[in-house]
Amino acid sequence: MKKAALIIACLLAFFYLQAEDLSIKKDSAAFEIKYSREAFPGDAQFVRMTVIPLKNKKEAARTKASLTLLLDGRELSSSDFYRISGNNKKNNFSVTLLAAIPLSTWWDQKDGWTLKIKCSVCDSADETLELPMTLLHKDFVSETLWLDGKNTSIKTDVSPRRQQDIEKLNAILAATDKTAVWQTAPFNAPVSSNRRTSFFADRRIYKYNTGGSTTGLHHGIDYGVPEGTEVHACARGKVVLAEDRVSTGYSVVIEHLPGLYSLYYHMSRLDVKEGDITEEGQLIGLSGCTGLATGPHLHWEMRLYMQSVSPDYFLGNFTFE
Structure with missing residues (x-):
């Protein structure tokens, strides 16, 4: 009951965050920017930026920009903006860009955060824009999982096949x-189904049946759903992995945006293939209990630039459309 109350509170808090x-206006361009000034650990921080050049208006597509996250002036991570609309035959005078940075679940300092944008418009000198940000507090669940012999063997598996699985997914x-x-x-x-048996960023202890942890x-x-439950793609995208893995069983990975992927684990059947x-x-398979699983369920995960981020974040208007 406490877990359910916690996740509902976090979800409600997210949906009340205002963009x-x-x-x-700078020398080279006017900028229209949307982002969340407040964010939670484990979310992603997306910034949507429309750039309107004031000089070479027909060259908006040559805009290049980067987004950097700073804490007390120290750079923590950065990413490049990519184009999502604009500067086509119907609109030659502006371009809309998107960038995102994952926020670690281990961060807990509220103030001192800054988002810095560096933008070169039509090969002009960099314009620098700074956006303040506050990191809100979020509690995460701690739990202990007792593994039987099968799951202990999977968790401690150091075989070449499992290593190949890990290296392929990381790539x-x-x-x-x-x-x-x-x-x-x-x-x-x-x-x-809304029934959740584990939540994003749970702090886990795995207890082996052989002793140790x-x-x-x-x-x-x-999601605690019966085996054979239909699993659907959370969004349009490209299947980049669909195979049986040692630790996650029948698994699917879908690319949705640059560096952003959804992952579906422990399935009993796959209905899509790579490419x-x-x-x-769209139906992509059926839930199951394959790989390291203590019971039938679907594990749904989101990764941004390799870092896991809260799947719930993407159920809201995360790109500020």
Whole structure:
């Protein structure tokens, strides 16, 4: 009951976060910016920016920009903006860009955060824009999982096959294709059930049946659904992995935006293959209990630039459309 109350409170808090809407004029361009001034640990911080050049108006597509997150003036992470609209035959005079940075679940300092944008418009000198940000407090659940012999063997597996699984997935999640803009509208949950047996960023202790233990972070949401429940793509995208893995069983990974992927684990059947283009809500397989699983469920995860971020964040208007 406490877990359910906690997750509902976090969800309500997220949906009440208001988008900041800024208009800034510099020498080279006017900037229309939308972002969330307040954020939670484990969310992603997206910034939407429309650039309107004041000089070479027909060269808006040559705009280049980066987003950097700073804490007390120290750079923590950065990413490049990518184009999502504008500067086509119908609109030659502006371009709309999007960038995102994952926010670690381990951060807890409220103030001192700044988002810095560096933008070069039509090869002009960099314009610098600074956006204040506050990190709100969020509690995460702690839990202990007692593993039977099968799951202990999987968790402690150091075989070449499992290592290959890990290396292949990491290579996929590390890839960033700036042209891979499949969906910017809010995503949907992959199953209709609201029953969750584990939550995003649970702090876990895994107890082995042989004695000993290890700790870890739960990177997604577990939906406690019966085996054979339909699993749907949370958004339009490209299937970049669909295979049986040692630790996650029958698994699917879908690319949605540059560096942004959804992951679906422990399934009993796959209905897509690598290279398929999925539509939002499309059937991609059935839930199951394959891999390291203590019971039938679907594990749903989101990764941004390899870092796990809260799947619930993407159910809202995260790109400020």
